[in-house]
Each structure stands twice: as structure tokens, then as C-alpha cells.
Amino acid sequence: MRTIIDLPDADRERLDSLCHQRGLSRAEGLRQALRSWLDHQGVQHQSVFGLWRNRPEDSLSLERALRSEWEH
Template sequence: MSMVAGIDMGRILLDLSDDVIKRLDDLKHQRGLPRAELLREAVEEYLERQNQAKAAIANALGLWQGCEEDGVEFERALREEWE
């Protein structure tokens, strides 16, 4: 385990295609950041999106719970509006 900016960090060996490495290097030069920092940002953003997607699904489950209206009848009524 190493320390970066006062934060304990583990290491991961990651195989990437030559194209991805080239694109990462291009971004590294544009942003003036090391590859490792760009990869940390990418992983953190990915994990955050996964958490948001999981929360959205959890919030949607049971949406009709406690509703007195039948979901199928509600859908039929909506479709009749389209005709």
C-alpha cells in the first residue's frame, strides 16, 4: 500500500489496449495530469454512476405500492388517449 496526497492507496495491475493508452496519454498531455490520476478519476466517476443507477432502480421499485388504481387499467387508459 502506498500513500498519495495523504491517502492510503492499493495498487492494481491493469492491461489496456495500445489505442486506449494512446488516448489516455493524449488526455494526460491536455490536462497536465499523470495517467494514474486520470484513471483514479475515471474509476471514481464510474463507481458514482453505478451507485446512482442502483439508487434510481431502488427508488423505482414498488412505485405502485399502496396505489388503489390498477396498473394495467391505468396503462389502458393512457393508451386510449393516444388513439
């Protein structure tokens, strides 16, 4: 798929410099950056999914307990 994006001049210059150093085309540099960003996003979601499922209190009790700390 082809897509058009607008980049600020400073970002485009940095991208071009890094791609030149690594022997990549601008398009390949952007593909690699997007792939890395997407992989990172998946890791964040998977690492927190169900994090609180084994808590003994229900959500309302937990909320009340946390808010009670503000009163002190």
C-alpha cells in the same frame, strides 16, 4: 493500493493524450475515471431501487397482464 491492468494500445494512447492535455499523470487520470464510473453506478442503483413498490398489482398479475399484450 497498487494494481496492474492491461490496456489496448489505442486506449492507452488516448488516455495518455488526454492526461497530457489536462496535466495529469496516467495514474491520476485512471483514478478520476474510476471514481466517475463508480459514482455513476451508484446513481443508477439508487434511482431505480423500490421503483415498483407502490404498484397496485402483485408481480404475478403484472406479469400475466404484460404477457397478454403479446397475444394481440
